Amino acid sequence: MTKHPHIRFIINPTSGPKSRVDVAARIKLHLDHDKYGHDIVYTDYAGHATELAKQAAEGGCAVVVAVGGDGTVNEVARGLLRTETALGIIPRGSGNGLARHLQVPLSVDGAIRFINQGHRSKIDSGNINGHPFFTTAGIGFDAYISSVFAGSKRRGLKTYVELILKEVRNYRHLPIKATINGKTIDTDMFVMAFANAAQYGNNAYIAPMANIRDGLLDVCLVRQLDMLKALNLSYSMLAKKPAGADSAEYFKAEKVEVITDHHIMYHADGEFIGKASEFIVGMLPQSLHVVAPCV
Known part of the structure; x- marks a missing residue:
């Protein structure tokens, strides 16, 4: 008898909306058991998902599915980097940046059916000061918002937008020296975003032209931001197009x-990491297998 490929589902029990779905029950109902064996495990603490994913990859698991938000996806993906085990996603967060970029259905049932299709491809990953990221990393205002959001008791897009509107007027630009493609730029900076995928999440496109398989970072530099530029940048992100040159620059x-x-x-995939005065940001091309077609 041929052994079925095995899938491990790693569930973050704290992720998801208040109207909770019994994800384990939906997996048992909708997973194609004629094609796959599976087990379901739960995270108990920060970093646990990485440990569980590494364990699964070392055991020859074909797919490890992150059931949670962008933080859970990042943790699971870190455990699968440069292995033959593919990352799957059942999105249960507020942003779901990587899931959206890979066109994973946002419903639990739809995401499970997507996994059943068996698509598989490879994507790049980024790294900022030793911390892997798969959608975006950044320094400046977006990292500051990540730190404030991490300390908030309320979650979701509405809370995130409220924090931005509250803090944007008080945040001040900072002087930096950035070397991009061998050229050094001395400038003031409001935010510098490093994109592997096109969006932060919630269909907010910080780098609309980003290609998750081209081995390159898409860098968005906002030097200074007033209210008019902020409105232009916000509109451009929601309209999925680059902002005007007077608002942002792209490399x-x-x-x-x-x-x-x-x-x-600074942050990685929306998770506040800490502070530093020097940053090295690079790419690991084709370093992660994912359950998604190469589109």
Whole structure:
């Protein structure tokens, strides 16, 4: 008898909307059991998903599915980097950036049926100061918002937007020295985003032209931001098109180095990491197998 490929589902029990779906029951109902064996495990603490994913990959698991938000997806993907085990996603967060980019259905049942189709391809991953990311990383204002959001008791897109509107007027640009494609730029910076995928999540496209399989970072630099530029940038992100040159600048690069006079905040996939005064951001091309067609 041929052994079925095995799928491990890693569920973050704290992710998901208040009207909770019994994901384990939906997996048992909709997974194609004629094609796949499976097990379901739950995370108990930060970083646990990475450990569980590594364990599954070392055991020869064909697919590990992250059931949760962008933070859970990042943790699981970190455990699968440069292995033959593919990342699957059942999106249960507020942003779901990588799931949206890979065109994974946002419903639990739809995501399981997507896994049943058996599509498989490879994508790039990014790295900022040793921290892998799969959608975006950034320094400046977006990292600051990530830190405030992490401390908020309320989640969801509405809370995120409210925080941005509250904080944008008080946040000040910072001087940096950035080396991009061998060219050094001395400038003030409001935010510098490093994109592997096109969007932060919630269909907010910080780098609409980003290709998750081209081995390059798409860098969005906003030097200074007033209210008019903020409105232009916000509209462009929602309209899935680059902002005007007076609001943002875009670069493609294999590696970016940034030096600042002061320690500033940074994030990876929306998760606040900490502060640093030097940043090295690079790519690991074709480093992660995913359950998604190559489109």
